[in-house]
Amino acid sequence: MKQYFIVYKPYLVLSQFTSELKKQTLADYFAVPKNVYPVGRLDEDSEGLLILTNDEQLNHRLLNPSFAHEREYFVQVDGAITQEAIQQLQQGVEINLSGKMYKTKKCKVELFKEAPTVPERNPPIRFRKEIPAPWIRMILTEGKNRQVRKMTAKVGFPTLRLIRYRIEEIELGNLQPGKMIELQQKTIYKKLFHE
Template sequence: MHRYFIIYKPYLVLSQFTSQLGKQTLADYFNVPKNVYPVGRLDEDSEGMLILTNDVQLNHRLLDPSFAHERTYLVQVDGAITTQAIQQLQQGVEINVNGKLYKTKPCKASLLMHVPDVPPRNPPVRFRKAIPAPWIKITLTEGKNRQVRRMTAKVGFPTLRLIRESIEGITLGNLEPGKMIELPQKTIYKKLFHE
């Protein structure tokens, strides 16, 4: 039977169940059947939504670039990000991926006018009185290694905090870091693939 879990991966936790050099893994927070694994990954220093499942077809459809599904991130950046920088993100920027220059696909990017209602991070982002740390929202249809961080750094506003908020129609909602919900297959397929 296929199982589907939506989790909020905490900061500084690896997107895997097997332990590695004393680092925290998903196994420290989530108790799921042995054959259930994360679809894709989030970097150790990123947080937010991961889908855990044993559905191989779902895994393929979410990871195959030809399906180009949307993933939305809340990103706190270092410095008062400019309209020009936001436009550059929207149009695509050149980033280094595995030693090669890659131009990111056009995406949705916007400056949030308020601080999003997100759980506090432990440890918190370093606060500097003189330097603003606004939040932006970015929606990508691709997922290169550390792409969001590379993109914001390229336009001059490095990422301080990165939270994946949603994948297509599935959102974190009020999930807290380290928490999980299970959803039925019908709901997952409807929200992800509009079936």
């Protein structure tokens, strides 16, 4: 039987169920059948939406680059990000991927007028009174290794906190870190692939 879960992966948790490194994993938070795994991953220092499933077709369609799909991130950056930096991000920037330079695809980037409502992070980001830490929304159609962090660093505003909020029409909504909900197959296919 195919099963589908969406979870809010907490900060400093690996996107896997086992670890030899004594680090926290998904198994510390989510009890799912043995054959259910995350589709894709979020870095240990990133948080937010992960899909867990045993549906190999879904896995293929979400991870194969030929099926581009939107991923929306809430990104808190170090410093008062400029309009020029936002435009650079939108046009694509060169980042280093395993020693090779790669130009990111065009994407949507905007500054939040007010900080989004997000759960507290434990531990919180380092707060410095004299340096602003605004939030931007980034909507990408690709997912290279540490792409968002490399992109914001490239334009001079390193990422302090990174939350994946949405994949296509599946959103975190009010889901809190370490929480999970199960979805029906027809719901997940409709929200992801508009079927």
